[in-house]
Amino acid sequence: MSFNLHPVINNGISKGDPSFSGGSLHCHCKASPVTISLTSNISHNHACGCSKCWKPSGAIFSIVGVVPRGSLSVTSGNEKLFVVDSTAVIRRHACKECKVHLFGRIEQEHAFYGLDFVHVELSEEKGWQEVQFAAFVSSTIEQGLVAAEEADLVRGQIKKLGLETYDALSPGLMDAIAVFTAKKNGVLRESKL
Ligand SMILES: N[C@@H](CCC(=O)N[C@@H](CSCO)C(=O)NCC(=O)O)C(=O)O
Ligand SMILES: [Zn+2]
C-alpha cells in the first residue's frame, strides 16, 4: 500500500541547487493568477502534515519552506489575496478564487518572525531546496487522512525516501522555538560545553 504523500516526493527526492537564488510562484488560476517573486532560495523545506498548511488535492502532506520576508514581493493579483485564519500564528495568504496559499507571514513576536512560509511547487523554476524532513505526521490522523493504524506505514514510506519523520517540527526548529521562549523568560542557560 502506498500513500499519496505529495506529488513532489512520491517518486523520490530530487536535489536542489545550492546556488539557486529565487524565482516566481503563481496560484492555480488560469486567468489573472496571483504571482509572487522570491529573491532567495528557501530553507527548512519540509513535508508538513498539519491541517493548516495548503496541500494540493489528494495529497496528505503539504510541502512548505521559508524565505526571509524581505525576499518576497507580490507581483500580481494582490487584490485576490485573503488571510485564511487571522488568529493563526502564521497568517496564510490565499487566492480567493483557487484557494491556493501563496505565502504565510508571522506578524507577532515569535521565534520565526521575519520568515515567510511558501510552497515552491507553485514555481516552474528548478533549483529550490529539496525536502529535508517530514513534520506533524500524526496530524494527518486528526484530519481523517490516515487511519491511526496506518501512521507507521506512512512513516515507513517517508523514511524510504531518506527523510526523517517527526510529530512536531524537526528537533533543530523545536530547539529554536524553545531558545526563544527561554530568552523571553530570562532563563536561557549558557552551554558548559
Ligand atoms: N495538529 C495541528 C498542528 C498545527 C501546527 O502546529 N502546525 C505548525 C506547523 S505549520 C508549518 O510547518 C505551526 O507552526 N502552526 C502555526 C500556525 O499554523 O499558525 C494541526 O494539524 O492543525
Ligand atoms: Zn488563484
Ligand SMILES: [Zn+2]
Ligand atoms: Zn503545517
